[in-house]
Structures are given as structure tokens and as C-alpha cells.
Amino acid sequence: MEVKILSEKFDIKDAHLLKVAKKHGAYKTLDKLFSVDPSDVIEVVKNSGLRGRGGAGFPAGVKWSFLPKDLDKPVYLTVNSDESEPATFKDRYILVRDPHMLIEGIIICCYAIGCHDSYIYIRGEYTSQVKILQAAIDEAYEAGYLGETVAGRDFRLEVTVHRGAGAYVCGEETALLESIEGKKGQPRSKPPFPAVVGLYDSPTIINNVQSIASLPFILDKGADAYKAYGTEKSAGTHLFGISGHVEKPGMYELPLGLPLMEVLEKVAGGVWKGRALKGVIPGGSSTPVLTVEEAKTVTLDYESMAEHKTMFGSGGIVVLDETVDMVKLVENLIYFYHHESCGQCTPCREGLGWMLKIVKKLLAGEGTLADIDLLVELCDNIEMKTVCVLSAACTMPVRSYLNKFRSEFEAYAVDDASTE
């Protein structure tokens, strides 16, 4: 079931070093790249059906075409390597095992959108990964793949690595831009959108590491070759990170569209220790949980996930066995989002703190049934009234646990609901 498109070089020793990467095909698309028009590149990417791999799944080529034409401002690319979504660990593989694939993808993207200064925003906690990445970039400069004349062409490209400082919210595209500009990583109101007003007031494309790293294959083998994998609307492959209560947790590259249960059984070895399945988080902690029944019918693509009222997300699959206390899980979730809230807007800043305290009250045996209703209502009150979707990233999954595992919450409530 596994494929080796993005992960082609992952198991090759020292593939992060240029000399090894080159032996296995790194930067081979550049001749082809510079022989076509930038607009042709955008067309290929559009045709490939590549969707943003950060979690939102927005078609990459379409995003690029939002850039205004004929502006007197520079175009920027920022690569989102913040990777802070709980249960997500795919991008670090690219950074560590095949950074030159990412750099090649940056060259392709920047040529297509007319960008000469790009940034990689890497989460501050990736202290060892950033060293490998920067070393690869330095090698690329040395070899002339970056700098004043990329691969000897009349095309300048600078790649700057900007380290974050430990904030999940800086994975939000506009907060990321604020952070690069040296300000607090607080999201901006949209509109205006980054494609028009982005980094330093200029048109900016923000794409996830994996999205950019997918570009060399697409350019090399063509849009149809990419579409050969996956489904009609969810083309290509994804680096799925399977964790939790499975026999073989790990990172597995798979085409989109496979049935979830089949993947869990055949690739990850099934639920561990012979236990029963209780639920599955499909794509990172921000996605609503799937019950066992729902898990049986869902396939790993954007459409099926949407039909099941959850999201494909970042492909971070977490398997939950029968011993999981869903109330403690929700406490953990709310703790995270509350901790990571930037604090800018009222509902998220005050509301998530309130929700956390209510859940703790429940767990302490002092909560009531009315408290559970209040939690559900707060999810509705907070969601979509905020500047960014961090709050929704908390409330959407929490609501799903409250709805689908309500009895576990009620078990914590004190019997007498009339005390309030």
C-alpha cells in the first residue's frame, strides 16, 4: 500500500547531503523548469490537483493564481514549517531526510510566481532539524542552486530560514507573517488576504512544506502522473503519521483515498495489545473524532472526511483504544488550545480558559449535567466569532467528543443536576 514518491530518498543514508541527493536525482527538474513559462508551471500544478498539505486542503495552483498581476511590489513565498498541530510529524521527515527536495520545490514555486525572496518559517522547537535544513541550504548556495543566478539562469532566489519561538498560532498563515515581520504572532483580520496584502504589505503565497516538496515530482513526471495516485478530487499521495494505540506507529506515505481501517490494519498493524478500537482522530487534533462505526466507512481523502463531518486535516491519525478516557482527552485538548491561544480576541482568550476550568471541574467530581450543556454551548458561542480559526480548531473536535461520547462526560457529573 505504501508508495515512495515524496519519501523516495528517505531511507537512503545521508540523502540530506547534496552529493548523495544529486546522485538520486535532486535538482534534475531545473532544466525543464527554466525552459517553460512561469504560467505553464502554474497550469501544471493546477492540473495535478495538488491540495495544500497543511490541513486546509486548498488547491495550490488556484492559490497561486490569486496573486495580482502587475503590482509594483515584490512577491514573497513563505514555506510553513511550523508543524505544531498535535499528532502531526510529517514535515520533519522532509526537513531531515530530503531537504534538497524541499529546496527544489521552492525554486519551482518561486519561478512560477515570480518570487525572488522566500522564507522558511520553522518552528523553534526543531532545533536539530533546522541545522540540517540550513546546512542543505548552504550547500545549495554553494552549488549555485540559490543566489544571484539559480542554476546559472538569470533568476535570483534567496531562501531565508526564520525560526519561530514556540507558538502553535504562528502556524496560522497571517500570524506567521506577523512573526517574520518581527511582531507578536497574532493573526490578522482577513480580508485583505495574504495573496494581495501579505508579508511587508506585499503579495505573498504561504504553502506547507509538504505541498512545496511535492512540486519536483509533479514537474518531472507531469500532472497526470500525480493524478494517477489518489482519487479524482483528492489527487496524489500524503505522508500519513499514524500514532496512538497501534502496533506499528510511524510515518507512511500512501495515496489518498484508501479506506482508513484497511490502512490501520495492513500498514499500522491494527490496534495494539489485542484491544478494541474506541475512536480515531483522522487528521490532527483539530479534526472531529470518528467513532468505530464511522471509521469503518471513511476513506483517507478530503471528500469522504467532509461527508463524515470531519476533516482530512494534516494526516495525523491517532488511534484510540478502549482504555482511553475521552473526558481526560478533551481536557488535554482544551489545555493545549488554551495554552496556545494568542490572546488577541475576546471569545478565544476568555472562552477557552472558561472551558478548561469547567472540564477540570467535571474531572474533579464537582461538575453537573448543566456544565456539559454549557460546554457544548460555549463551543457554538466561540466558533467563527474570532479573528482566526484556532478557536474552531478547539471547539470543533471538543464538540464531537461531547456529542459522540456524552455518556462518559455524564458519568463524571454529580448526580443531582438541580444544584445549579
Next chain:
Amino acid sequence: MAEMVKLFVNGQEVEVEAGKNLIDALAVIGIEIPHFCYHPALGADGNCRMCLVGIEDGRPPLVPACKTPALEGMKVQLDTDYIKKIQRDMLEFELINHPVDCPICDQAGECDLQDYYMTYSLGDSRMRVPQVTKGKKMDFGCGVVHDQERCVLCGRCVRFTRQITKTGELGIVNRTDAARVNIFPGRPLDNRYALNIVDICPVGAMTSKDFRFKQRAWFLKRDDGVCHGCSKGCNIYIDHHREKHKDDVIYRFRARKNLLVNGYFICDEGRLSYHQENEQRQTQTIVDGTAVSFEDGIKAILDRLERAKKPLMLVSPDSTLGQMWAVKRLATLYGAHLSGYSDAYLKPGSGDDYLINDDKAANRKGLDLLEIDTDKEILMAALDRCDLFINFNNDLFFTDINDDLKLLLNSADCVSVCSHDLPVHRSASIIVPTASYSEYGGVIVNEDGVLQRFRKAVCKNDNRPDIVEITRLLGGAITTWIRSWPGIRQSVPLLSDVQPEEIPAEGLKLADSEDSHVGT
């Protein structure tokens, strides 16, 4: 004339200025959209979420009004159940960690949180878990006291120190509900406009040490005024109150918006100059060292005026045009030499490039317009040979005591008509009290040539007469300050068309004045 567009609010068609954000556009036609973080001088931040409105068929359907420009055909939804619930919910989130400080909070009665709660919520508290506790009574410097628990983190104060004073003393630190407004350690507020922060804070998180616990807002009577601290003429609110069996006293000045003069703010010195209206007032009438009745004092001056052969009158650069004119007419009546010498009111280097001028006189331009001589040598010569010197409230020693002048004053027969008990007046043989600027009405002209009319605000119990009234009592022909104006119009070409009743609220730019340096 601004371009207007037609849009719909709650189904009703209205006409508003195109491109203005919805809060401002609808406020003009009397529709309130509640908000905390938006301020016209500081721009929109979009973090309080209180101004969320629905846009029918809009993408997105829910927008913050502060960041949404008014467009033709827009369908704004303000009173749907959905929007009303959002307003209640946002208020609930603001209130869950808000301390119930109202009984001891200065802001009570003029608090946006209270007002919006009463209008848009009235919900019971559902907070059954411990509140977030934060710092209280924090001294931020410049007389500003911060209470972090009351703060709604709208960020207005931070934006003020960054955009207006450009001093950047304040910031919001920490993420999530650990977010706090704070100063850098050991670096408090340090600028001449810091107390504006108290004005702009929508709640009681920023209070003024000067005003703290002094009076409840609902007891204060608010009148429009013009600050007389310098020649900028910033617009103010005079908040005053007469407690039972006491006198009408001013409790504070606040900034009043005037886009032609000071914008939205005033300086701290001007703000605190209300103290000078209350303190060191001349209340008694003194003749040759003895306290007498006001009428006896006037009689004594009349007596001297009748006998004087070479009287000299000095007018104050703080007086209104009407008062200056009345004194000018009085001087003509008695054949007195008239001076407006007021170099003492100039403090070079004390001003800045924003709202504070070097010239501390409120109406020096009035002296120019009425062609009243201000030369020092001429005054000294006149003082030397005069046999009666009447000073109409001019503080010759405002910046410092001039020894030459003092010598001349000591040897002359001085009469002081003054509002304040100041060194320059103490050597006078007759001292008669008069009203200060908060106690009379009139017209003054600021340094940029903006004519402003202000009205009487404070009514002292002893209701001392203003300068115009005193000239009348001394035989002058002008009975009220309005009666000065036909004469003023006739003799000052630049003012020939000015009708005081028709001066607009923001003032009137005089034709020959350069583009005024407006504080924004």
C-alpha cells in the same frame, strides 16, 4: 461633500458616507454598533469582536463593522436574534473574568462595559469556576493607574503610545488569558499626553490618580469649554459639580473632539489646569488693605478714575475678544493709554510639535486683531508717567518676576481686576475679583487663526462679574460681551462677517491664516 451610498440596516434603507467603516458611517445617522477596540483616532484592531454584524448574502456573512467599509447596497443586520446573541455572548466573555469593582471603580456611570451590558445583555452570570486574577492598582507613571483585572485588552492604550505619542511605553505581554497590559520594568509612562489613556480606556482599567475617588461621574455636569493653558485652544469638557451647601467646583477636564484644532486629545498640563480654576482665586475685594464689599471696591475705582489725568489700562492676552473690546472702549472713554503687553506669557522651548505651544496666552491673536499695542518699552514709559494703572487680569509675572516692571508697579497707583490671587496683584491698592474663563462666555482666537466660541460653564455662588460687566460698572458702554461685536465687526476687517451665534462648533478658520497645525 462626501460621496454617499445607500445601504440597508435591518431592512431599512439609509444613506451614509461611502468608504467609511460601518461603525462611523452608522453613528452619523444615530445607529450605535457597540465596540471596545475601535477608536477613530487609533484605527480598528478587530480584537474585541463586539462590533460583529451580519451581512445578508455577504461573504463572509459575519464581519467586524470596524473593518468593513460601507458599500452601495450592503445589507447590514444588527437586530436579528443571531447578532443579538453574539453581542450577549461577547459581553459574557468580557465579563466572566471581570471583577465586580463597580462600587469602587471610577469608571462607573461612564463605562462602556456597564452601558453595553445594560443595553445588549442583562444576562445573569454563569461563571461557577474561579476567575483569572491579575494585578491591580498598578502605578504606570504620569498619574495613570492600571487595573489588569478590569482590562478588556482592547489595546487602545498600547496603540495610543505607539501611534500618537510615539513613545511606546505600553505593551500587551503573554498569550491567552495570561495576556496583560504592562510597562517595561522600570520604564513607566513618560510623555506629556499620558492621561489621555484614561479618557480612551473604555472601562476602569486606566484611571487618573488626580481624579481617583473624588467624584461619581453621574454627579458631574459636563459643559463644553476651551482650555486656556496655551494658544492652541484645545477643546475640553469641563466636568463640575456643586455639592449641597458648597460651591460649584471643577473636578476634571477631559478632551473634547475638534478635528480643526486638537483632534481627539489634549495635553496633560492642560488637562490638569482645572486646578488653577479652583485654586488661589481672588475672592475678596480689597481697598488699601481692608476687605470691603464689591460695590465699595467699584466705587473706589470710579473715584480714582474720575480724578486720574493719565490713566493706563492693561488688558490680558487670555481675555476674550468681547472683553478686550470692552476694555478698549473704556480706555477711550477715560482717555487712558491701553496696553496688551504680555511677553511674560511666552515660554520659548516649552512647546512641542503636537498640541503644546510656547505661547501660554489663549487669545494673543485677539490683541493683534484689535490692534492693541503690546510693546514693553511703551508700557514701561506709560507706567512711569501714569497716575493710575488698572490691570485687567494680566499676569505680568507669569513666567518670572521682572524687576524693572516690579519697581515701576510699586511706585504707581495700581488697581487690579483679577481672577487669581497672584504676586503681581498683591501690590495693588485696590483689588477687585473677576470671573475666570470657565465662568464666562466669549470668543477667542488660537495661534492657528481658528476663532472659537465657548460658553459659561461654572456658576460660583458669589457669581463674580466678568471683565465686560466690570467695565460697564465703571461707566463703559458695553453691557454684555455680545454687544462688543458690532464694534468689533466694524473696526476689524477680518472679522467683519463674524456672527458669534453662527460660529460652528469646531470653530471658524480666519481667512488669512495659514493651514493650521492640527493635532490628530
